[in-house]
Amino acid sequence: xxxxxxxxxxxxxxxxxxxxxxxxxxxxxxxxxxxxxxxxxxxxxxxxxxxxxxxxxxxxxxxxxxxxxxxxxxxxxxxxxxxxxxxxxxxxxxxxxxxxxxxxxxxxxxxxxxxxxxxxxxxxxxxxxxxxxxxxxxxxxxxxxxxxxxxxxxxxxxxxxxxxxxxxxxxxxxxxxxxxxxxxxxxxxxxxxxxxxxxxxxxxxxxxxxxxxxxxxxxxxxxxxxxxxxxxxxxxxxxxxxxxxxxxxxxxxxxxxxxxxxxxxxxxxxxxxxxxxxxxxxxxxxxxxxxxxxxxxxxxxxxxxxxxxxxxxxxxxxxxxxxxxxxxxxx
Amino acid sequence: xxxxxxxxxxxxxxxxxxxxxxxxxxxxxxxxxxxxxxxxxxxxxxxxxxxxxxxxxxxxxxxxxxxxxxxxxxxxxxxxxxxxxxxxxxxxxxxxxxxxxxxxxxxxxxxxxxxxxxxxxxxxxxxxxxxxxxxxxxxxxxxxxxxxxxxxxxxxxxxxxxxxxxxxxxxxxxxxxxxxxxxxxxxxxxxxxxxxxxxxxxxxxxxxxxxxxxxxxxxxxxxxxxxxxxxxxxxxxxxxxxxxxxxxxxxxxxxxxxxxxxxxxxxxxxxxxx
Numbered sequence: 360x361x362x363x364x365x366x367x368x369x370x371x372x373x374x375x376x377x378x379x380x381x382x383x384x385x386x387x388x389x390x391x392x393x394x395x396x397x398x399x400x401x402x403x404x405x406x407x408x409x410x411x412x413x414x415x416x417x418x419x420x421x422x423x424x425x426x427x428x429x430x431x432x433x434x435x436x437x438x439x440x441x442x443x444x445x446x447x448x449x450x451x452x453x454x455x456x457x458x459x460x461x462x463x464x465x466x467x468x469x470x471x472x473x474x475x476x477x478x479x480x481x482x483x484x485x486x487x488x489x490x491x492x493x494x495x496x497x498x499x500x501x502x503x504x505x506x507x508x509x510x511x512x513x514x515x516x517x518x519x520x521x522x523x524x525x526x527x528x529x530x531x532x533x534x535x536x537x538x539x540x541x542x543x544x545x546x547x548x549x550x551x552x553x554x555x556x557x558x559x560x561x562x563x564x565x566x567x568x569x570x571x572x573x574x575x576x577x578x579x580x581x582x583x584x585x586x587x588x589x590x591x592x593x594x595x596x597x598x599x600x601x602x603x604x605x606x607x608x609x610x611x612x613x614x615x616x617x618x619x620x621x622x623x624x625x626x627x628x629x630x631x632x633x634x635x636x637x638x639x640x641x642x643x644x645x646x647x648x649x650x651x652x653x654x655x656x657x658x659x660x661x662x663x664x665x666x667x668x669x670x671x672x673x674x675x676x677x678x679x680x681x682x683x684x685x686x687x688x689x690x
Numbered sequence: 691x692x693x694x695x696x697x698x699x700x701x702x703x704x705x706x707x708x709x710x711x712x713x714x715x716x717x718x719x720x721x722x723x724x725x726x727x728x729x730x731x732x733x734x735x736x737x738x739x740x741x742x743x744x745x746x747x748x749x750x751x752x753x754x755x756x757x758x759x760x761x762x763x764x765x766x767x768x769x770x771x772x773x774x775x776x777x778x779x780x781x782x783x784x785x786x787x788x789x790x791x792x793x794x795x796x797x798x799x800x801x802x803x804x805x806x807x808x809x810x811x812x813x814x815x816x817x818x819x820x821x822x823x824x825x826x827x828x829x830x831x832x833x834x835x836x837x838x839x840x841x842x843x844x845x846x847x848x849x850x851x852x853x854x855x856x857x858x859x860x861x862x863x864x865x866x867x868x869x870x871x872x873x874x875x876x877x878x879x880x881x882x883x884x885x886x887x888x889x890x891x892x893x894x895x896x897x898x899x900x901x902x903x904x905x906x907x908x909x910x911x912x913x914x915x916x917x918x919x920x921x922x923x924x925x926x927x928x929x930x931x932x933x934x935x936x937x938x939x940x941x942x943x944x945x946x947x948x949x950x951x952x953x954x955x956x957x958x959x960x961x962x963x964x
Contacts, residue, residue: 396864396866399866399867400867401789403787403867403868404783405789407779407780407782407787407867407871408779408780408784408795408841410776410780410836411780411836411841412795414776414833414835414836415802415836418810418814418832418833419802419810421817422809422811422812422813422814422817423809423810425813425816426809426810426812426813429812429813434812434816439816439820484704487700487703487704488704490695490700491696492700492701492704496950496951496954498707498708499950499951499954500950500951501711501712502708503953503954503957504711504712504715504946505714505715506892507943507945507946508896508942509895509896509898509914509917509938509939510896510914511913511914511917511935512718512935512936512938512939515931515932515934515935516714516715516717516721516932516935517714519721519729519928520717524730524732525731526734530733530734559710559711559714563711567954567957568957570958571957571958574958619806620808620899622808622898622899623898623899626902627918630926646808646899649811654903659812659815662811662812663812663813665808666809669806669808669809670805670809677804
């Protein structure tokens, strides 16, 4: 009981005070009201947070656990109600499945190709936006605009821009003397093209997050660095970047999670040819492979196994990041 | 904050970035105003042609864009309203009310952000199939009606924006929690609610993975799903596809044109107050 009263906010004392000051007249109506009042104080916080947890339980937690259960069964999309226990077979098959490893490899390469340049560009862009600018509001909104475009619309445009024969990118390349690139069928080329869509959509968003963090860096740090004779670039390197380390870490985590889930871009970059991720699966990601197994080949059990594999990979990355961060902090 | 004046170089680079950000959108409109044959020629068109009306009309009928847009407005609107309402409730509780277990519960909320949606997609599909919700809008609305991001966002805002004295004063006057919510919290939270509403609207409008699983093109799709069904012929008409992409993007661009500053402010606010 003691810690419960301690948990109550100071305002909890409020209602009792007027009652006491009122000469101790405790009519039954007042007593009931004050009891209802205390009841309200204690329980309404739970009522306020309940919707989130109810929805999460129904549409987040239950499916999460059930995916693990379904991964141990053979389930077909055509008849989701009949499940046959197969133990770990979905997982062992995945282990021997070259398309799974291919998709995993692609996810890693496309993830790196999109995340690393995206965050580096965003950092530089934020640095520029941090200057005293005329029309700064315009620039901020303009670089964020791609964020308002959907995966579907953006990918369809880029498919056209990256067209082999008549696409603008190849036209521009040939104009400056390069050979045309087969952006859809080349392995590296297609992965680069898919990454470009991701970079285009998310760089401005990340730049704004960096910009917010930059504006929180105390100006004295720059002043003393300037006094020490640091150039603008050195200030950026030795003051801005270190101050931004938590934010950079945060954006790395978010982008990594986003990269493991990459789905719409590789699905639609295929020009309506299905979920294979190119004629030779050259840009099929794990997210797309999951979709192909579940909703094209109708194997929901195997799709669940892929989902859990993705989750385990994320946990591995998170663990590695934690180790890395821990070591840096202890230095 | 330091305020070094930007040099000419900064403006040039920023102008290039701006051009890169806007170019694909402008070019969508250019391509949508041309014909398929013109798009299959080099050099690609750089200016508008005269086919915009025809292409928009074809996209409209071909992919049932009218229904799809209406569906998307319903979905994004409901999800935004629900997220704003429930997030404000939970954000207020986490920011200003003390209750047993509030810290671990908040940690749990943030933790749920790390769960990839793919992990729930199979059972979620089985669930909506069992409820016969496939192709119905509640299948995409309900699972996204509340999100951890919104709760976190509102909490961060209310921690600073809502003075505890205000809540206490209302309490001393004998106001119940609901009255406090209505007369104190909602007015104080209004700016953040607006921003969260817009951010959620944009996210819900653009959502792709779950809608394409739950809604087929022939049922009642959202714009994003309808787009994937465009130009499915033997030789897909790219100009019509671009017209469809334009239709699906234009409403959001309008939102951006009107509220861009606030959205930028919201994203930056959500980023710092950690």
